[in-house]
Amino acid sequence: MLTVRPDxxxxxxxxxxxxxHSCCVGWExxxxxxxxxxxxxxxxxxxxxxxxxxxxxxxPHFRLTAEERCPFxxxxxxxxxxxxxxxxxxxxxxALHPRFYNELPDRLEMGLGLCCEEAARLxxxxxxxxxxxxxxxxxxxxxxxxxxxRREEIFxxxxxxxxxxxxxxxxxxxxxxxxxxxxxxxEAARFLLTLERMEESWTALLDTLAAAPGEELEPRLSEExxxxxxxYLVYRHxxxxxxxxxxxxxxxxxxxxxxxxxxxxxYSPDALRLxxxxxxxxxxxxxxLCAWLATHSSRDG
Ligand code: SF4
Numbered sequence: 001m002l003t004v005r006p007d008x009x010x011x012x013x014x015x016x017x018x019x020x021h022s023c024c025v026g027w028e029x030x031x032x033x034x035x036x037x038x039x040x041x042x043x044x045x046x047x048x049x050x051x052x053x054x055x056x057x058x059x060p061h062f063r064l065t066a067e068e069r070c071p072f073x074x075x076x077x078x079x080x081x082x083x084x085x086x087x088x089x090x091x092x093x094x095a096l097h098p099r100f101y102n103e104l105p106d107r108l109e110m111g112l113g114l115c116c117e118e119a120a121r122l123x124x125x126x127x128x129x130x131x132x133x134x135x136x137x138x139x140x141x142x143x144x145x146x147x148x149x150r151r152e153e154i155f156x157x158x159x160x161x162x163x164x165x166x167x168x169x170x171x172x173x174x175x176x177x178x179x180x181x182x183x184x185x186x187e188a189a190r191f192l193l194t195l196e197r198m199e200e201s202w203t204a205l206l207d208t209l210a211a212a213p214g215e216e217l218e219p220r221l222s223e224e225x226x227x228x229x230x231x232y233l234v235y236r237h238x239x240x241x242x243x244x245x246x247x248x249x250x251x252x253x254x255x256x257x258x259x260x261x262x263x264x265x266x267y268s269p270d271a272l273r274l275x276x277x278x279x280x281x282x283x284x285x286x287x288x289l290c291a292w293l294a295t296h297s298s299r300d301g
Pocket of ligand 1: 013023114119
């Protein structure tokens with residue numbers, strides 16, 4: 001069995017009180033059954049506070065405050081549960097976030113979600129093409145699937161810095177018999193404004209882009225950070241595709257995301273985190289965006 005992680009994974013440490021966009025604010029936090037049972041055994045003020053702060057329906061979750069903060073997030077940005085009960089007391093979501101896992105027949109692939117500002121920083125400030133670090137437990141590996149072999153080819157094409165990134169993304173999509181859909185930033189922003197949004201700053205950023213003058217993206221798009229972002233989105237999203245058609249659909253999503261973030265970053269250094277939180281972490285928004293992109297597709301349109 002192989003265990004795979006991106007080159008910046010081991011450098012990650014939660015910023016805790018230094019985080020400007022804490023994941024303990026604005027997100028519903030579900031409590032898994034095992035942790036709930038543990039919390040129900042606790043006595044004293046913390047046990048009472050836990051029981052008062054957890055709603056059981058439709059699934060157990062922390063009741064957020066009027067400011068949408070986790071009730072155990074202190075004003076100084078530290079977690080009262082960690083401070084009083086230790087990190088082992090956290091429910092699964094809190095203990096794992098922002099990590100994600102993709103289980104494949106021969107391997108477990110893991111990474112860090114870009115809705116976390118520290119994960120986004122570590123990815124985009126890394127040097128050179130994205131590298132995957134692989135541990136082998138020696139239990140015997142099965143040959144990689146055709147999709148994983150094609151992913152290697154996609155990574156190789158994205159890392160070919162002799163060509164502009166747009167041409168590299170075109171080359172990657174060509175492996176699935178697809179052309180890269182056109183990208184027009186105002187049209188993209190207007191479409192994204194039709195989707196569900198959470199943060200006002202995301203709406204404001206899209207409004208800005210919808211009114212922004214035309215710009216040639218390519219000079220900035222070929223910066224190293226976007227090459228790394230493209231490869232990382234492929235690593236996270238395309239790996240689970242069940243067919244070549246699905247692979248092409250997800251590749252279009254990834255490469256749209258790269259160009260969108262590149263178009264947004266002159267207006268906000270927070271664009272990547274916002275994109276991830278608002279789109280990447282919403283299955284519904286990803287589906288709607290993929291359907292919209294399919295209308296520009298050479299295969300699905
Ligand atoms: S968003 Fe990332 S850095 Fe910030 S509190 Fe959450 S895990 Fe920590």
